[in-house]
Amino acid sequence: MLDTLASVKIYLGVTVATYDDVITAMIVSAGLSMAGRDGAQRTLESGSRTEIQSGVSGYRLYLAEPVDPAGDITTIHVSSEQEWTATNLVAADDYLLDANNREIVERLDAVWPRSQRNIRVVYPIGFATTPGDVRLALWAQVARMYSAWKAAQEGRDILDTETVEGWSQKYLAHTGLDPAAADILRRYRPLGMF
Secondary structure, three states: OOOOHHHHHHHHOOOOOOOHHHHHHHHHHHHHHHHOOOOOOOOOEOEEEEEEEEEOOEOEEEOOOOOOOOOOOOEEEEOOOOOOOHHHEOOHHHEEEOOOOOOEEEEOOOOEOOEEEEEEEEEEEOEOOOOHHHHHHHHHHHHHHHHHHHHHHOOOOOEEEEEEOOEEEEEEOOOOOOHHHHHHHHHHOOOOOO
8 A cells, every 4th residue: 555544544534443444445446546547657556567578679678667766676687588597687787777767777788689578677666665745645535535435424415326227326426536646646657658
């Protein structure tokens, strides 16, 4: 999760444990929506990514996501046979992760060899420590969800009804991504995102 239940509850002004499960689910859901198509379009929670790429005989390799600011590339292998062993491990001093665009890896001793799916990169993604503005975006998103949920609990008209082939179902109206959260997340989009 991008933040603790205790921290989010303080922001919401909730002091009882009655809604802990609901708020925890909202924190997880908010994190997913923030990383999705309306948000940063990148992983925000700390994790690891393994990606296989095709070399293009150039000095630059473009990763799908930025490397965690607190981390570095774990391993890079180059093998046209896709055998990721110690013999085809690229030494860490043979490449450089761009300090400003942590999605670009430059080869220092040679070009990345041209071949189909011949480069395997393992690297940390997300944030080992959630940046303050991302936490603020999370709080805004959870507050939006929590407010809609509380209104539904109190019987206010924020439920939508869907009827399909005679069956009717009520559900919470989609609250979408909070505009303040969306503004914050724009700066975390990977290269190539508009």
